[in-house]
Amino acid sequence: MTTRANSPLERRSQLREPLGRHRRMLEIRRTEDSIKELFSSGLIAGSTHTCQGQEAVSVGIASVIRSTDLVSCTYRGHGHALALGIEPVSVIAEILGRRGGTTGGVGGSMHLSSKEVGLMPTTAIIGAGIPIAAGVAWAAQLSGSEDVAIAVFGDGASNIGAFHEGINLAAVWKLPVVFICENNLYGEYSRIDSTTAVENIADRATAYGIPGVVVDGQEILAVMESVTEAVSRARRGEGPSLLEMKTYRYAGHSRSDPAMYRPAGELDQWLERDPIALHAEILIRDSRATAGELELMEAEVAASVERAVQEAQESAIAEVADMFAHIDAGMGP
Amino acid sequence: MRQAIAAAIADEMAADERVVLIGEDVAEAEGVFKTSEGLLERFGPDRVRDTPISEMGFVGLAVGVAASGYRPIVEIMFGEFMGVALDQLSTQAAKMRYLSRGEFISPIVVRMSVGPGLGFGAQHSQTLESWFVNTPGLKVVEPSGAKSAYGLLRAAIRDDDPVVFLEPRILYGERENVDFSQHHEYAIGRALTVAHGSDVTVVAAGQTVPIAVAAAGTTAVSAEVIDLGSISPWDADAVAASVERTGRLVIVEANPYSGGWGAAIVAEISSRCFGNLKAPAHRITCPDIPVPYAAPLEARYVPTPESVAEQLEFLVSTGVLPEQWWKKEMR
Numbered sequence: 001m002t003t004r005a006n007s008p009l010e011r012r013s014q015l016r017e018p019l020g021r022h023r024r025m026l027e028i029r030r031t032e033d034s035i036k037e038l039f040s041s042g043l044i045a046g047s048t049h050t051c052q053g054q055e056a057v058s059v060g061i062a063s064v065i066r067s068t069d070l071v072s073c074t075y076r077g078h079g080h081a082l083a084l085g086i087e088p089v090s091v092i093a094e095i096l097g098r099r100g101g102t103t104g105g106v107g108g109s110m111h112l113s114s115k116e117v118g119l120m121p122t123t124a125i126i127g128a129g130i131p132i133a134a135g136v137a138w139a140a141q142l143s144g145s146e147d148v149a150i151a152v153f154g155d156g157a158s159n160i161g162a163f164h165e166g167i168n169l170a171a172v173w174k175l176p177v178v179f180i181c182e183n184n185l186y187g188e189y190s191r192i193d194s195t196t197a198v199e200n201i202a203d204r205a206t207a208y209g210i211p212g213v214v215v216d217g218q219e220i221l222a223v224m225e226s227v228t229e230a231v232s233r234a235r236r237g238e239g240p241s242l243l244e245m246k247t248y249r250y251a252g253h254s255r256s257d258p259a260m261y262r263p264a265g266e267l268d269q270w271l272e273r274d275p276i277a278l279h280a281e282i283l284i285r286d287s288r289a290t291a292g293e294l295e296l297m298e299a300e301v302a303a304s305v306e307r308a309v310q311e312a313q314e315s316a317i318a319e320v321a322d323m324f325a326h327i328d329a330g331m332g333p
Numbered sequence: 334m335r336q337a338i339a340a341a342i343a344d345e346m347a348a349d350e351r352v353v354l355i356g357e358d359v360a361e362a363e364g365v366f367k368t369s370e371g372l373l374e375r376f377g378p379d380r381v382r383d384t385p386i387s388e389m390g391f392v393g394l395a396v397g398v399a400a401s402g403y404r405p406i407v408e409i410m411f412g413e414f415m416g417v418a419l420d421q422l423s424t425q426a427a428k429m430r431y432l433s434r435g436e437f438i439s440p441i442v443v444r445m446s447v448g449p450g451l452g453f454g455a456q457h458s459q460t461l462e463s464w465f466v467n468t469p470g471l472k473v474v475e476p477s478g479a480k481s482a483y484g485l486l487r488a489a490i491r492d493d494d495p496v497v498f499l500e501p502r503i504l505y506g507e508r509e510n511v512d513f514s515q516h517h518e519y520a521i522g523r524a525l526t527v528a529h530g531s532d533v534t535v536v537a538a539g540q541t542v543p544i545a546v547a548a549a550g551t552t553a554v555s556a557e558v559i560d561l562g563s564i565s566p567w568d569a570d571a572v573a574a575s576v577e578r579t580g581r582l583v584i585v586e587a588n589p590y591s592g593g594w595g596a597a598i599v600a601e602i603s604s605r606c607f608g609n610l611k612a613p614a615h616r617i618t619c620p621d622i623p624v625p626y627a628a629p630l631e632a633r634y635v636p637t638p639e640s641v642a643e644q645l646e647f648l649v650s651t652g653v654l655p656e657q658w659w660k661k662e663m664r
Contacts, residue, residue, distance in 0.1 A: 072397070111432045113433040113437070115437060121433045123425065125424055125425070128421065128425055131390045131391070131396075131421065132393050132396045133397060134390070134393065134394050134397060135394035135396055135397020135398040135399070135400070135401070138394060138398045139397070139401030139402060142398070142403065149397070161389050165393075166390050166394075168387065169387060169394060172385065326431050326435045327431060327469055328472075328493070329430075
């Protein structure tokens with residue numbers, strides 16, 4: 001991989017500006033579309049879980065937390081990786097099994113990781129990151145740092161034991177962690193009302209004695225505001241919060257899922273509340289950009305993602321020796 | 334042995350402030366088996382903490398705190414409780430280094446009491462090595478008494494990767510003089526020869542070590558007993574060197590026959606020492622049944638020094654594989 005002017009941390013700082021956030025949401029959308037295309041053309045094995053429609057959540061979180069705050073995240077993690085600052089070429093290279101990928105090609109779509117930006121290895125086990133984030137928060141509490149831990153998971157994770165155990169433990173120990181549920185209405189292929197008896201997952205916070213907040217996950221400003229408040233609370237030593245981001249994934253659960261189980265018209269309704277379009281309206285209303293400038297931005301992002309795809313495809317494939325590295329401390333790279 | 338465990342934890346906690354201990358009733362109650370006696374008082378509630386009954390939650394907590402630079406020791410009261418937390422150990426901790434190119438690591442020791450012999454019944458009595466040995470990234474260590482518990486636990490806490498530390502519950506009350514300065518004799522992956530002999534190599538681990546040593550002391554044959562100390566990685570060189578001299582290999586395990594840890598040792602040594610073997614390699618194990626409760630049944634379930642001695646004599650004198658008792662008697 002060549003050295004770039006835009007380091008992951010510089011990319012992170014670009015989220016301070018509304019236009020930087022907008023650009024990042026566009027980049028996630030375009031990268032996910034490209035990944036889907038790469039799968040369709042048979043260039044990638046296994047499975048992938050894309051997040052088109054959920055961009056305001058990942059970019060909103062990354063905009064307000066520090067790079068020393070660690071994030072545990074599920075396998076639907078490409079958007080979070082990009083939002084936190086990892087470059088598209090590294091994400092795409094990982095998914096293509098290339099040495100230049102975030103995990104050197106041994107991880108794949110479900111396992112992206114970068115300590116520099118605070119992303120722990122994304123996990124393919126539903127809910128597993130919830131107690132892990134509590135542990136990260138315990139480390140912050142023990143060391144007296146002001147860092148917080150962020151656990152990102154889906155609505156499906158709210159019905160697994162790790163959710164209950166991790167949140168209860170964090171609440172009892174008053175750990176500085178924010179639990180963020182991306183409720184996209186479907187756990188795998190099942191609609192939430194067929195698997196979950198409460199309307200709002202945030203309501204479950206009551207059971208742990210912590211704040212629970214329902215947030216419009218399509219409005220990046222609402223996401224930022226809620227995360228800012230929960231993170232501040234955690235940094236003040238007042239313990240965890242549970243935020244429920246109401247959102248929607250435009251694609252199916254994974255690349256093999258055409259999402260035929262969704263009622264007719266549902267996708268169209270959510271497309272009317274597209275997070276990128278909603279944010280564009282705000283930028284234009286506030287005179288931060290014109291519609292023409294945003295179109296230009298979209299074209300620039302599409303071209304840069306195109307270049308990233310090209311570069312990733314041309315990069316070196318992981319070598320046999322790579323899969324023997326990092327098994328334990330005795331086996332270096 | 335319980336005091337040796339508490340001493341090893343105390344010495345590592347004193348040497349390294351990143352070492353912390355969590356588990357059910359490890360702090361105020363000092364562990365249900367008293368393996369953390371005095372630790373709360375000495376190191377305080379930040380570093381010695383009671384958890385809710387949430388193994389999945391607190392093993393996951395250990396994964397997170399370890400990824401952030403601490404060195405947690407997790408106590409699982411009975412080994413079977415690990416069943417509800419296996420994801421965090423086998424799928425998260427064991428793969429943390431691999432899936433982050435070494436940027437996040439899991440220096441965690443998961444201690445658990447294991448093994449039959451005390452009447453705890455089918456769900457509190459297994460040794461469970463096989464739950465862990467097939468997972469690359471995990472080390473599996475099993476002490477056989479106070480000395481090895483002290484030495485191996487210190488080594489486990491200093492290890493930069495997740496270590497499963499299986500404490501044979503039946504040995505907690507056993508006494509042995511421990512020279513604390515000698516703990517460097519023990520290392521993960523290093524076996525120790527605890528009885529010397531020339532007719533047969535007997536490999537044991539955990540609670541089968543005293544059984545094998547007792548058998549070696551009473552049998553007419555000259556048995557060399559190797560205390561494996563760690564099941565994964567295991568010291569193939571030490572076992573092979575012994576078998577090359579004795580020409581015979583017997584494993585003594587306190588787990589069911591099928592899939593028991595000894596199977597891998599028989600396979601490796603049978604291949605490696607093929608030309609040296611004077612008799613087929615033999616495994617003395619428990620039958621493929623859950624651990625029974627009634628005392629006479631449980632006593633029969635675990636290999637005894639007498640049955641081991643008898644089988645060693647039969648194998649050495651005839652060169653024929655002894656038949657498993659349950660096959661002979663339960664026909």
